[in-house]
């Protein structure tokens with residue numbers, strides 16, 4: 001039995017800029033079932049980030065409905081919305097957004113600080129587990145500047161996982177990474193999707209990256225141009241295994 005994790009109906013988002021109004025989203029509708037791995041594609045300016053920010057409850061639509069796990073987010077107070085976001089959603093950004101001069105472990109513990117029911121021991125235990133899930137168990141005490149870009153992104157993914165969200169939202173999460181490292185991140189996403197059943201919505205403008213997901217929604221000028229299942233999902237692990245060996249890393 002599948003479960004609807006999100007549903008948006010006729011979503012619009014406009015930004016008023018002085019006398020001008022930018023219509024970033026012009027009426028978008030779709031649903032995502034639990035366990036799906038969806039990529040959102042589209043050229044720069046097509047509305048991907050605007051859409052993802054709404055899905056992640058970082059922003060609200062101008063008009064239209066958004067149901068997250070059956071809850072109409074319009075009916076929630078600010079506090080309730082923050083709670084829901086904290087429990088259901090893990091966000092991963094292009095620029096990692098880690099705190100500098102702060103260890104990997106502390107960065108991953110951060111989202112748990114808002115939860116007063118969790119003791120410091122429990123917090124540490126969960127952060128260690130999350131770092132293990134992204135295969136960085138041996139890098140607890142490293143600060144961001146002591147880690148590679150791919151490792152920093154994995155710390156960011158561990159931070160997104162630490163609250164055990166049902167859904168991971170990623171905005172161009174491989175945008176700053178070389179192709180091998182991007183495939184490593186996609187292999188990790190596929191593993192989280194397959195073994196932990198995480199629902200993933202992954203924004204990218206690269207078709208190569210989208211080929212690892214099970215469905216692609218193509219945005220153009222704030223509307224959905226195409227929404228298609230992927231018949232031929234590639235395995236990022238296989239792609240990695242077949243990459244020619246180079247000595248430049």
Ligand SMILES: Nc1ncnc2c1ncn2[C@@H]1O[C@H](COP(=O)(O)OP(=O)(O)O)[C@@H](O)[C@H]1O
Pocket residue numbers: 015016017022023024042043044045046047048049050051
């Ligand atoms: N905060 C904002 N204020 C004004 N315009 C915005 C804002 N955010 C996005 N836009 C505009 O909305 C459109 C879609 O932007 P965005 O969602 O960032 O696209 P993408 O992520 O696909 O590159 C663009 O025209 C952009 O300039």
Ligand SMILES: [Mg+2]
Pocket residue numbers: 048049050
């Ligand atoms: Mg963007």
